[in-house]
Amino acid sequence: MAKEKKYKVKRKKMTGGDFAFHIGAYFIFGLILIICAYPFYYLMICTISDNRMVDLGQIRLLPSGIHFDNYVKVMKVQNLTNSFRISVLRTVIGTGLSLIVTSYMAYFFTKEEMWARKFWYRLVVVTMYFSAGMIPAYLNNRMLGLNNTFWIYIVPSLISVYNMILVKTSIESMPPDLEESAYLDGAGFFTRFVRIVLPLQKPILATVGLFSAVGHWNDFFTTQLYVTNPRLYTLQFQLYELLNQIRAASEQITTEDPYAKLTPTGIRLTLTAVVVIPIMLVYPFIQKYYVKGVMIGAVKG
Amino acid sequence: MKNRNHVGSRKAIKYRLFLYVLPCIAIVFIFSYLPLWGWSFAFFRYKPGKSVWDCAFVGWSNFKDLFGNAVLRRNLLRVLRNTFGIHFLGYVFSPLPMLFAVLLCEVRSKKFQKIVQTVTTLPNFISWVIMFSLSVTIFGANGLVNTALQEIGAGTINILNTDKHVWLTQVLLQQWKSLGWSAIIYFAAIAGLDQELYEAAMVDGAGRWSRIWYITIPQLIPTYFVLLIMSIGNFLNTGVDQYLAFGNAMNMDHIEVLDLYVYNLGIGSGQISYSVAAGMMKSLVAIVLFAGANFVSKKVRGTSVF
Structure with a gap:
């Protein structure tokens, strides 16, 4: 006891070396903080500053000539509001369905009595590391009639094996008595799954839901590969297209009608902000959950 | 039961x-x-x-062409070189998340730790399209860096539309995006370390650096190696998002990785058969690599991924 007290006293006192270390550490991490946060901050102040000043690079630390026209106008561009709707819809529906199917599958894979469970489980897990490839997937989805429909966003990504493993591992760490007692009370598999297991798995479901939602929201390649109908474009894809136009004309694009009165930079930055803001708003709340998810995921590869 | x-x-x-x-x-x-x-x-x-x-x-003639036809062979070797190059350059930076976590855990203020963690994890959640848009905003011709450089009369630098340092640029972007996220696993590992070891070391007069060097790091090394091995096993699966977003006519020679090549070959130039053949070989090599990585990781930590 006496010894323990001694280190505690020692720990609280800052020695000269400690002090130097903290100065160094705060400097390094302060720098890292700025490097990570400043681009987002810069993006935000540019979208609300005078567009001409932004183009001339006069905005650095503080916004100037504050206005919200960019946001108002971007929202009025017909195809963009539609894309926003598509992005939100696929994120909500895709994440919701994926959570249901993934956790359902995870629950039944925890049941050791299942016929040839190991075999089926491996068959599923292998698909994380092995795929037929992009073109075969394209041909397959075409055969299934999914290409160029809204469902191409939802159905192929219904089951995420990685997320399934996370949920399964989490369910397995639950005390078995809980299910056992419900079983003795006559509850079947489905009742136990819905009433006992799911309510206790909220943290991991939040994590998996975040992964899935971010994946849906951020995806632009599915649109690029499978979708030609502009009514089905997602917001990310619109941004990608816009960037491609800029690239093609080496940043000299002329503004077209729907974007009139907006500078190309203004549109691009505002669209970028519109895509980033929802993520920035949601993820800090789920942060406390996903640490656990990452741990389980790393253990399982 | x-x-x-x-x-x-x-x-x-x-x-x-x-x-x-x-x-x-x-x-x-x-x-x-x-x-x-x-x-x-x-x-x-x-x-x-x-x-x-x-x-x-x-x-098998499509497969033979991929290696036999001079143009196709040159392309295949080029994209393989890029895939390897970007990955191996990435490995140079692979200890960074561990060092980041170790140093941050030494900082006393829990609040500061929390802020740094939250802010550095954010970039992991944005897409490569956003990454590209932000990069244009910062490094583009009218971007922050170039306008600032012009102001002080230092000329301009071109980072995005050049064939120079493409691998380094892409790897640094990956680091910026993933550093905080990759560090999470080390934070969790450090939190699980036995505190008695530290107390014993302090009684023996070990300073901060010797505690880090002799206690923390050795216990994190297995995690580091397993993650490294798994990433080696998975290295052909780069995905296309990053390279599709950042690729342009100027840097295509160094940015085109195997996955992007398969895409460009199949969708871009309609060479479905060649593209499928290349993708097929990729899938087969990838599964062998993965099995190898799984085997090594089993030796290192005693359990396999399955």
Whole structure:
């Protein structure tokens, strides 16, 4: 006891070396903080500053000539509001369905009595590391009639094996008595799954839901590969297209009608902000959950 | 155990459980195994718009062409060089998340730790399209860096539209995006370390650096190696998002990785058969690499991924 007290006293006192270390550490991490946060901050102040000043690079630390026209106008561009709707819809529906199917599958894979469970489980897990490839997937989805429909966003990504493993591992760490007692009370598999297991798995479901939602929201390649109908474009894809136009004309694009009165930079930055803001708003709340998810995921590869 | 009251129905439960999960297995089969029929395209000279059965069966000749035809071979070697190059350059930075976590855990203020963690994790959640848009905003011709450089009369630098330092640029972008996220696992590992070791070391007069060097780091090394091995096992699967977003006519020579090549070959230039053949070889090599990595990781930590 006496010894323990001694280190505690020692720990609280800052020695000269400690002090130097903290100065160094705060400097390094302060720098890292700025490097990570400043681009987002810069993006935000540019979208609300005078567009001409932004183009001339006069905005650095503080916004100037504050206005919200960019946001108002971007929202009025017909195809963009539609894309926003598509992005939100696929994120909500895709994440919701994926959570249901993934956790359902995870629950039944925890049941050791299942016929040839190991075999089926491996068959599923292998698909994380092995795929037929992009073109075969394209041909397959075409055969299934999914290409160029809204469902191409939802159905192929219904089951995420990685997320399934996370949920399964989490369910397995639950005390078995809980299910056992419900079983003795006559509850079947489905009742136990819905009433006992799911309510206790909220943290991991939040994590998996975040992964899935971010994946849906951020995806632009599915649109690029499978979708030609502009009514089905997602917001990310619109941004990608816009960037491609800029690239093609080496940043000299002329503004077209729907974007009139907006500078190309203004549109691009505002669209970028519109895509980033929802993520920035949601993820800090789920942060406390996903640490656990990452741990389980790393253990399982 | 669970079914001790229902010994007779145990067999029924066994199959009923399988039946419940069967729809899910069917979905996995449809979207992960069924596409394998598309591999047959690698053995035909496929012309878009035709049925594969109307095209000439050519056996292994598409595969031979990938290595034998001078242009295709040069492209294949180039994209393999890029895939390897970007990955190996990435490994140079691979200890960074561990060092980041170790140093941050030494800082006393928990609040500061929390802020740094939250802010550095954010970039992990944005897409590569956003990454590109932000990069243009910062490094583009009218971007922050160049306008600032011009102001002080230092000329301009071109980072995004050049064939120079492409690998380094891309790897640094990856680091910026993933550093905080990759560090999470080390934070968790450090939190689980036995505190008594530190107390004993302090009694023996060990300073901060010797505690880090002799206690923390050695205990994190297995985690580091397992992650490294798994990333080696997975390194052909780069995905296309980053390279599609950042690729342009100027840097294509150094940014085109295998996955992007398969995409460009198949969708861009309509060479479905070659593209499928290249993708097929990639998938087979990837599964061998993965099995190897899994084997090594089993030796290192005693359990396999499965």
